[in-house]
Amino acid sequence: MAYELPPLPYDYNALEPHIDEQTMRLHHDKHHAGYVTGLNTTLEKLEQARANGDFSGVAPLLKNLAFHGSGHVLHSIFWTNMKPNGGGQPSGEIAGRIERDFGSSDALRGQFLGAANTIPGSGWAILGWHNDLQKLLVLQTHRHMDLTVWGITPLLVLDMWEHAFYLNYQNRKTDYSQAFFDNLVNWDNVNERFQRAKNG
Ligand SMILES: [Fe+2]
Known part of the structure; x- marks a missing residue:
């Protein structure tokens, strides 16, 4: 069954002035849609390869699977990680866990924005829960899928492409990352994801 582009959980202009309507339309309707199409096309080609018993072209297909699959997953999380009038202090159970694993919510903010602002080229800042390590981790992911720690569940992701x-924002990417963290983060959504990740 083919994957579909999930609708935004708010209007295209709902995150203004921090993220403008035109950016949201292009980002969701063109870029995210492109990853969904790429994922479906790649899965079809892999199915054909299995049907033909010809796996000679499998390497680029698996590369595309990682790229488009991760692009689709991360964008789907990103939209729900934001809400109008978001930001503020983390709340709920994850607030205590952030204290324990990072020292304070300010320290998490500094480390998360440090990851976001130093990405060379295209990538993501990711706060995730690692169930085997029993720890929240901040990762800097290049493109959509490089430099992961296997087994991590992304909870809060920031698109820095x-x-x-x-x-x-043009070249003022630190203004964008700061606006995301301070004004858009939906901590209720991050908490729900934390609960689901912890409980498997
Ligand atoms: Fe993106």
């Missing part, structure tokens, strides 16, 4: 901010 230029398509996510360039129309509004």
